Amino acid sequence: MSRMVEPRWxxxxxxxxxxxxxxxxHLVERRVEHQLRERAGLSHPQYEILVRLADAPDGALRMTELADSVVTSKSGVTYQVAKLEEWGLVRRYRCPTDDRGVNAAITEAGREKLREIAPEHVAVVRASLIDLLDETQQRAITEGLETVARTLRATGGDGVR
Structure with a gap:
């Protein structure tokens, strides 16, 4: 019979x-999600995918890298990229160095969409988080959350495989 260990409450x-x-x-996410859906017709994950692709060399990433960068499952990123592809904001193609791999790339229409919605998105992020904190609070949150993310990624504790 195994003995239950008392949790560290x-x-x-x-x-x-x-x-x-x-x-x-939750409150920040709701504000960001609302702004993106109302003004751009995009979900927050879709916007983040466009940003990650726009920041990538040549505007493209392997789908597995993209899933890791937006912290979602491969099937989750595939679904979101398919939607973005339907709207002409992203395109997918076979990885030239690996027949099994698929890349996603932002299109010019995707870049234009980002240019259109980024200013208002940044304003919501500022009003909902950044401008509410002083520099010391921002540093503390950054350091703490980076530690959490780094540790969970290193231990496979992201739970999205």
Whole structure:
């Protein structure tokens, strides 16, 4: 018979941090999602895919790299890229160095869409997060969340495979 190990319950400060993270992340995400859907007809993941592709060398990434960069499953990124492809914002093609691989590339229409919606998107991000924090708070959040992301990625704890 195995003996259950008592969980390490969160203390008051840890619970406060967890609840603050949940509330802030959900509220910011809702504002960003609302702005993108209302003004651009895109979801936040679709916008992020366009940004990642626009920032990539030659405007293209392998689908597996794209999934990793937007922290989603391969099937999730495939679905979102298919939608973007239908709208002419992205195109897919076989990887020239690996017959099994598929690349996604942003089109000129995709770049134009980003130029059109980026200013308002940045304004929402500023109003919902960046401008609400001073520089010290921004650094602390950045360092803390980078540690979490780096650790979870390194231990396979992203849960999106």
């Amino acid at each position: 969160l203390n008051r400060q840890e619970m406060k941090a967890w609840k603050a993270f949940l509330a802030a992340s």
